Amino acid sequence: xxxxxxxxxxxxxxxxxxxxxxxxxxxxxxxxxxxxxxxxxxxxxxxxxxxxxxxxxxxxxxxxxxxxxxxxxxxxxxxxxxxxxxxxxxxxxxxxxxxxxxxxxxxxxxxxxxxxxxxxxxxxxxxxxxxxxxxxxxxxxxxxxxxxxxxxxxxxxxxxxxxxxxxxxxxxxxxxxxxxxxxxxxxxxxxxxxxxxxxxxxxxxxxxxxxxxxxxxxxxxxxxxxxxxx
Ligand SMILES: Cc1cc2nc3c(=O)[nH]c(=O)nc-3n(C[C@H](O)[C@H](O)[C@H](O)COP(=O)(O)O)c2cc1C
Numbered sequence: 001x002x003x004x005x006x007x008x009x010x011x012x013x014x015x016x017x018x019x020x021x022x023x024x025x026x027x028x029x030x031x032x033x034x035x036x037x038x039x040x041x042x043x044x045x046x047x048x049x050x051x052x053x054x055x056x057x058x059x060x061x062x063x064x065x066x067x068x069x070x071x072x073x074x075x076x077x078x079x080x081x082x083x084x085x086x087x088x089x090x091x092x093x094x095x096x097x098x099x100x101x102x103x104x105x106x107x108x109x110x111x112x113x114x115x116x117x118x119x120x121x122x123x124x125x126x127x128x129x130x131x132x133x134x135x136x137x138x139x140x141x142x143x144x145x146x147x148x149x150x151x152x153x154x155x156x157x158x159x160x161x162x163x164x165x166x167x168x169x170x171x172x173x174x175x176x177x178x179x180x181x182x183x184x185x186x187x188x189x190x191x192x193x194x195x196x197x198x199x200x201x202x203x204x205x206x207x208x209x210x211x212x213x214x215x216x217x218x219x220x221x222x223x224x225x226x227x228x229x230x
Contacts, residue, residue: 007151015224017146018197020155021109023188027058028118032152036187037120039148043141052138052182053123054145055173063119065172070184071113073164078110113161117188120145121162121169126178138182149187155194156187196225 008016028036033056040054057063082088082103091097122145124138142158149156162169162184169181199205201224203214220226 006153013147013150016194016196017150017155018195019157020188020190020192020194021105021157021186022191023117023155023186024191025115026117026189028154028187028189032154033058033118035152036145036148036154039144039151040122040141043144045137045141046133049127049137051125051127052141053125053179054141055121055123057119057121058117062172064114066121066169067114067116067119069165069168069172070119070161071110074110074113074159074161076164077161078106082106109157113186116186118156118186120156120183120185120187121173121181122183122185123175124180124182125176126180130180134180135182142183142185145185145187150194153189154187155190156185159184159186198225198227200228201226 007013037054037056040052041050043052045051057066086092087099087103087106090099092099092103094100122138122142124134126134146156146158160183162181166181169175170179175181201214202220203218206215206218207213208215208218
């Protein structure tokens with residue numbers, strides 16, 4: 001991989017790969033795309049079958065069509081979520097609350113979705129009936145996309161924005177029948193900065209031998225940005 005000397009460590013990358021939804025209006029060079037997608041293709045899968053495929057849309061005519069199509073899906077989904085998840089209720093009416101900031105970020109993301117620098121579709125090629133484990137053969141590869149992008153100073157976010165337009169995408173891209181669209185990932189150079197992910201303290205998520213009891217050693221490293229609760 002190029003530029004290795006400037007990369008963050010793996011541990012640092014794990015703690016700072018948060019969703020990036022605002023991008024500078026610049027393309028991702030092909031050698032960087034190569035490195036990011038190489039990372040994706042190194043992911044594990046059940047029996048090492050590697051049933052994941054990626055389509056990468058940049059600035060070709062077809063890419064623009066795909067971005068525009070999924071932008072419609074994004075708008076539909078966000079309108080639904082905004083109303084349904086009460087984004088405008090409670091602290092959503094306060095100017096600078098986390099809820100309001102999230103709503104503004106989403107609004108901006110969805111509005112500019114058709115112009116994202118790169119859009120990646122992650123596909124699972126089903127080789128048997130759907131089962132609860134099948135996502136585990138494609139989502140690790142998706143996370144690798146985000147981690148590898150982070151390593152190169154780029155960022156992105158995994159979304160389900162294709163959900164409302166899967167039929168149209170199947171037609172436009174002539175997917176085989178067993179292709180399941182697992183994720184839409186957008187990528188680009190962050191307009192803001194990378195920063196620590198915010199999660200609840202690890203002892204709320206990691207138990208020892210007793211259900212519900214944080215393991216005694218499950219202590220966040222000093223300086224970890226934690227959420228008070230969910
Ligand atoms: C399964 C899954 C589905 C997601 N779907 C969306 C989505 O449709 N739109 C979006 O903007 N972000 C989506 N996200 C990103 C999450 O909102 C984000 O990871 C979460 O809020 C934590 O924030 P962080 O990644 O910045 O730490 C999704 C993430 C996952 C893992």
